[in-house]
Amino acid sequence: MRRQRHGIPMRIAVVVGTALLVINGTFPLVWMMLTSLKEENELIRIPITYWPEAITFRNYVQVFDQLPFARFMLNSAVVSVSATVACVLIAALAGYALGRLNMPYRRALLTGIVMTSMFPALVLLVPLYRMFLGMDVPLLSPLVAFLHDLGMTFMPTEVRTPNLLNTYWALIIPYVALSLPIATLILTSFFQLIPRDLESAALVDGCTRVEALFKVIAPVSAPGVVTAAIIIFVNSWNEFLLALTFNTAQNMRTVPVGITMYQGEFAFPWATISAAITVGVLPLVALILLFQQKIIAGLTAGGVKG
Amino acid sequence: MALTTPHAYRRPGFWRRLRSGNPTEAQLGLILLIPAALVLALVMFWPIAQVLWQSLHFERLNVPARGRPFIGLEHYQRMLWGSDMTWDVRHLLGWRLLAFAGAAGLWWGAARGLARWRTALVWTVIAVLVAGLWMGYHPGEAGRWNDARFWNAFSITLIITVASVAGSFLVGLPLALLANVESRWRWLVRIALLIPWAMPRVLVGVMFAWLFNYTNGVVNDLLGRVGIAGPLWLSRAEPAVWAANITIVWATSAFVGLILLAGLQSIDESLYEAAMVDGASRWQRFWAITLPLLRPSIAVALIFRTLTAIQTFDIPYAMTQGGPGRTLETLGIYVSNTTNSLNLGYAAALAVALFGMSLAITVLYLRWIYAED
Known part of the structure; x- marks a missing residue:
């Protein structure tokens, strides 16, 4: 808000408030970084030290020595990037349909899609576990079994979906679905912002609708796609519950789950844990530094319209 | 000269229009929504239906x-x-009696046109929740x-x-x-x-x-x-x-x-x-x-x-x-x-x-x- 010139007390209040805001937002992470640079025995000293007395990087070595943390990072990266790409593609198609085309019931459809974001991941846990464990395919499995019983012995006795637990698929599939509502909402509102004349011009010039989509709309909507992609990526990188349950093999863990594995039953190696957290959130901090404005635009896409 | 066409003009049908490669906006929209619908059906709606069905069954994997x-x-x-x-009188004591009385008052008011039904409903729910939080929902060890x-x-x-x-x-x-x-x-x-x-x-x-x-x-x-x-x-x-x-x-x-x-x-x-x-x-x-x-x-x-x-x-x-x-x-x-x-x-x-x-x-x-x- 551009306001009139503030009085001196107001200015001081704003400066102090802003300082508090910045401290509030960054302090816990900064504290974790400071902790990660301290020796383990400095952490249990009373009174506690704020600045590390002797800066050490041993905790970071520990992070990679105790558990395959590099592998966790790779898993998280593979899963998050794949989920992001798939989700953006699907959501862009849906967003284009809901944002640009004259469809019956499109507000209702959008509301319906967005409403699915209230399905708690917790509720999906058990049925998805069963599904990924391998299950009968509706229609196909009974048919094959029936034909086998009829004497067509070249048919397999049963058809089941493959066991997807402890594979990347077990996480990619639900992550796409969990981020789809918010991604669709963001992309729909971005598509609505693109002027219609742009597309009409292409249609007049002899493009079909599909050609216009790829040649005209796709380049213009790139900023919206980037925004949606970042938010899907962050969601997928941070997901905990499904990753904890579906991928239990050590080398299939993702970063958030992996970090909770450093703590023992009673022992909390805080130095190592804080170093792991620092490394684990680096990609997120990098994204924030690079794309802060785009992320904010995306997060507020739903809020502005009400 | 036959200026009349042999058939009256018909709008091309749904499938013809679709196959011609130049679908209407509604058709194109439906097609574009298919992937999203599939994903949501498979990973959201199907599991929810399964949970609903499962909740009606006894299943303990350790038994x-x-x-x-x-x-x-x-x-x-x-x-x-x-x-x-068993509906023991004790179960009605405490906050339940209060909440019931308050709610009954509200509903009576709604029936008399003094308040709106929705207001009555919302405040009933709020009263029950708050009173329960304050004094506990469960009768405790003595209760059944x-x-x-x-x-x-x-x-x-x-x-x-x-x-x-x-x-x-x-x-x-x-x-x-x-x-x-x-x-x-x-x-x-x-x-x-x-x-x-x-x-x-x-x-x-x-x-x-x-x-x-x-x-x-x-x-x-x-x-x-x-x-x-x-x-x-x-x-x-x-x-x-x-x-x-x-x-x-x-x-x-x-x-x-x-x-x-x-x-x-x-x-x-x-x-x-x-x-x-x-x-x-x-x-x-x-x-x-x-x-x-x-x-x-x-x-x-x-x-x-x-x-x-x-x-x-x-x-x-x-x-x-x-x-x-x-x-x-x-x-x-x-x-x-x-x-x-x-x-x-x-x-x-x-x-x-x-x-x-x-x-x-x-x-x-x-x-x-x-x-x-």
């Missing part, structure tokens, strides 16, 4: 001999009022209702929902107002707002467990410097609830702030100038212009926050695994614990309860928003 018999609504009976409930653990989980979920949603708005609104001030440091403010949003919730829990550490945590050190003896944050019931709520508020107020910031930026500047010409004070401008125009944004943030608060799992789980005892065992953690103890049938029923709460809140809010329009 495989009993199989998976259909038991109807028995799980819900056990969850809400127990299979051996069955699942005390469910009501405990329900209470703590409710406490966390009310406290953390209120807290995140109390913190989020000042954050938004500050972030809206033009300054050289705006980029820093944005980063400070985005970091709490982007941190994995589990890691936020782990981080704050360290900050709230009794002997070596920075919170107790700072409290000690101003002469307050910090409590055993995570191993006593009441401080643990405070610690969990503070953590959740830290993690979520930034999101509320971002949504409200967008709302603030869409407010027309000239309104403030006009108000200033009329001599309105800063407070008057805030109450008369800013807050009313922020209502849509507040509604959106409120919906998202309430839904995520009901599903609270990560932060209490990471901080204390739902402890001390079962103080922080939210509904989400209870579902997960029940699943881990292999009682899949009952876990499904609990999950349905969780889902039902989310659904009820969404419907309530949506009706409220549409009523505003």
Whole structure:
């Protein structure tokens, strides 16, 4: 808000408030970084030290020595990037349909899609576990079994979906679905912002609708796609519950789950844990530094319209 | 010359139009929605249907001999009022009597046209929830209702929902107002707002467990410097609830702030100038212009926050695994614990309860928003 010139007390209040805001937002992470640079025995000293007395990087070595943390990072990266790409593609198609085309019931459809974001991941846990464990395919499995019983012995006795637990698929599939509502909402509102004349011009010039989509709309909507992609990526990188349950093999863990594995039953190696957290959130901090404005635009896409 | 065509003109049919490669907008739209519909059907709707069906069955994986018999609504009976409930007068004492009396008054008023039905309904629900939180939902050991653990989980979920949603708005609104001030440091403010949003919730829990550490945590050190003896944050019931709520508020107020910031930026500047010409004070401008125009944004943030608060799992789980005892065992953690103890049938029923709460809140809010329009 551009306001009139503030009085001196107001200015001081704003400066102090802003300082508090910045401290509030960054302090816990900064504290974790400071902790990660301290020796383990400095952490249990009373009174506690704020600045590390002797800066050490041993905790970071520990992070990679105790558990395959590099592998966790790779898993998280593979899963998050794949989920992001798939989700953006699907959501862009849906967003284009809901944002640009004259469809019956499109507000209702959008509301319906967005409403699915209230399905708690917790509720999906058990049925998805069963599904990924391998299950009968509706229609196909009974048919094959029936034909086998009829004497067509070249048919397999049963058809089941493959066991997807402890594979990347077990996480990619639900992550796409969990981020789809918010991604669709963001992309729909971005598509609505693109002027219609742009597309009409292409249609007049002899493009079909599909050609216009790829040649005209796709380049213009790139900023919206980037925004949606970042938010899907962050969601997928941070997901905990499904990753904890579906991928239990050590080398299939993702970063958030992996970090909770450093703590023992009673022992909390805080130095190592804080170093792991620092490394684990680096990609997120990098994204924030690079794309802060785009992320904010995306997060507020739903809020502005009400 | 036959100017008449042999057939009357017909609009090309649905499939012909589709095959010609130049579909109508509605057709194209339907086609483009297919992938999203497939994904949502497979990963969202099909599992929800399965959970509903599962909740009507007995299934304990550690008692495989009993199989998976259909038991109807028995799980819900056990969850809400127990299979051996008798309507004892004692059950009606305490808050129940008060809540029933208040609710009856409201409904009587509604019937007489003194209040609206919806108002009566909403206030009944609020009265029952608040009175229950205050005096307890469960009759306790003496009573004969069955699942005390469910009501405990329900209470703590409710406490966390009310406290953390209120807290995140109390913190989020000042954050938004500050972030809206033009300054050289705006980029820093944005980063400070985005970091709490982007941190994995589990890691936020782990981080704050360290900050709230009794002997070596920075919170107790700072409290000690101003002469307050910090409590055993995570191993006593009441401080643990405070610690969990503070953590959740830290993690979520930034999101509320971002949504409200967008709302603030869409407010027309000239309104403030006009108000200033009329001599309105800063407070008057805030109450008369800013807050009313922020209502849509507040509604959106409120919906998202309430839904995520009901599903609270990560932060209490990471901080204390739902402890001390079962103080922080939210509904989400209870579902997960029940699943881990292999009682899949009952876990499904609990999950349905969780889902039902989310659904009820969404419907309530949506009706409220549409009523505003």
